[in-house]
Amino acid sequence: MCTSDGLGRVYRRCGCRDEETGKQFGVRCERLADLSHGRWYFSLQVPGVDGGRDRVRRGGFATLAEAERACWELAQLPGPEAVARTWTVRRWLRFWLSELEGRLRPTTVLNYRSIVEKYLIPHLGRFRLSKLRVKTVQRAMDAICRQVVRGGRLISPGSVSRIRAVLRSALSEARRQGIVGHNPARNLRLPNGARPHAVVWDDEHEVVWRETGVRPRVAVWDLDNLARFLEVVRDDPLFVLWWLVALRGPRRGEMAGLRWEDIDLAAGELTIREQVIVIGGREHLGPPKSVAGVRTLALDEATVKLLWELWHEQRRRRGGVDPKRRVFVHANGRPVSPDWLTRRFAKLVKQLGLPPVRLHDLRHAAAGLASAAGVDLKMIQHDLGHASPVTTAETYIYVFKKMAKEAVRASAELLLSHAKIRMSLEGASQA
Structure with missing residues (x-):
């Protein structure tokens, strides 16, 4: 003994x-x-x-x-x-995930669990926490970088960064509890990679797409295509939803979870308090993506009028409107789901023959519209529910640039027309 x-x-x-x-x-x-x-x-x-x-x-x-x-x-x-x-990395990671239940959004925990089981445990799970070194973690990340994913491509740098972030977070908690003296997931060498930026569907890009079928990975409509879409779907039962997403940029889950009590028609405001998330094929109501996701959006007079019309229509059909009922529902009163909205939007875009975009890409369009209208970056960040203006700037930088050029051109044309100046671009270039 x-x-x-x-x-x-x-x-x-x-x-x-x-x-x-x-x-x-x-x-x-x-x-x-x-x-x-x-x-x-x-x-x-x-x-x-x-x-x-x-x-x-x-x-x-x-x-x-x-x-x-x-x-x-x-x-x-x-x-x-x-x-x-005594504990292996495998055991610690699974224990850490169990501790996150109820503290993070269920979809976030689900994503973390997928990364842990698919990448971290196969490469690091057998090591004991006391034996984990920077060199060991670096070798594991190098091996992950060589993995081939769907489509025969190497795993993207963005995915590798997310994998490292999950490991670093788990080991940071181990360090906070005094289990490890340092975090070996810090200061690793990872491949550089820029996230795909949105490309605005202008005439040139649309011609190439129609001739070759090749499209940008992330693309958004210009003002003409967006206006055409809204004009054609004016009689669609979900027109108000399409309008709100294009104008104010809420996420699809936030629209699916919106209730009438979240809308103040008298004040012209809409408050995002919760969203619908799908986990394992089942829908759940939960908080927005981040703390910044809980926000109040100002509504213009045209949008308030559209919402009043929708409210009167639902009251006429059902004999009344319960404030706790969802705003956007099917004809039978059943609330719409985020996945169904995505499929419905894709079907409408295809029927109209418009350049392909995702429903989520309407958030890009909303950001571009706001930028072109002169809204400052901090306000755009608030309206989109981003935790940091850096996220807003990095995500929508090319949309901002495109919209800014169009806004400058429009401003110049307005100024020239009011001043009655006759000036051609050709004459200006010659001068």
Whole structure:
């Protein structure tokens, strides 16, 4: 026995096997009567970070004294250090995920779990926390960078960055609890990669797409295409939803979760408080994507009028409108789902023969409209529900530039027409 509390013991065993069954004799081998046969092992219970106790087994010691000394040294360690020596990365990651339940959005936890099971555990799960080094993590990330994903392409730099971010967050929590002394997921060398920026569907891009079928990865409509879409779908039952997304940029889940009590028609305001999220094929109501997602959007007179018309239409059909009911519903009163909205929008775009965009890309269009109208970046960030204006600027920079050029051109034409100046671009260039 290596501890006075009875939580540890030392024993001797060997690797001899039964010739018939192939099973090891272990501590039951008759040859253990010879002190030179077998090796010494110890078994010890240590406190776990989850509040329980873990049984730890170590072996391969040549003498009883060596085994007892190792057992005693492990027993003297504080709980966090004992966890570092006994828990594997696999066990810590799964425990960390379980602790996130209820603290983060369910979809976020689901994404983290997918990354942990698909990438981190296969490459790092077998290592003990106390043995995890920067070199070990770097090798794992290098191996992940060489993985081929769907379509025969290498995994994108953005995906690699997200994988590292999950690992870094998990190990930061281990460091906060005193389990590890440093975070080996910091200061790694990762491939550089820029996120795909949105391209505005102008005449040139549209001609190439119609001739070749090749389209940008992320694209948004220009003002003409957006106006054409809204004109054609004016009689669609969900016209108000399409209008709101194009004008104010809420997310599809936020529109699906919008209730009449969230709209103040008298003040001309709409408040985003929750959204519909889909997990495992089932819909759930939850908070917006971030704290910044809870926001109030100002509404113009035309939008307020559209919402009044929708409210009167639903009251006429159902004999009244419950403030807690969802705003956007099917003809039978069942609320629309985010996935259904995506499919419905794609179907309308295809029927109209417009350049392809996603429903989410209308957020890009809303950002561009606001920028062209002179709205400052901080206000656009607020309206889109971004936590930082940096996210807004990086995501929509090319849309902003395109809309800015159109706005400058329009401003110049307005100025020239009012000043009655006759000036051609050709004449200006010659001058």
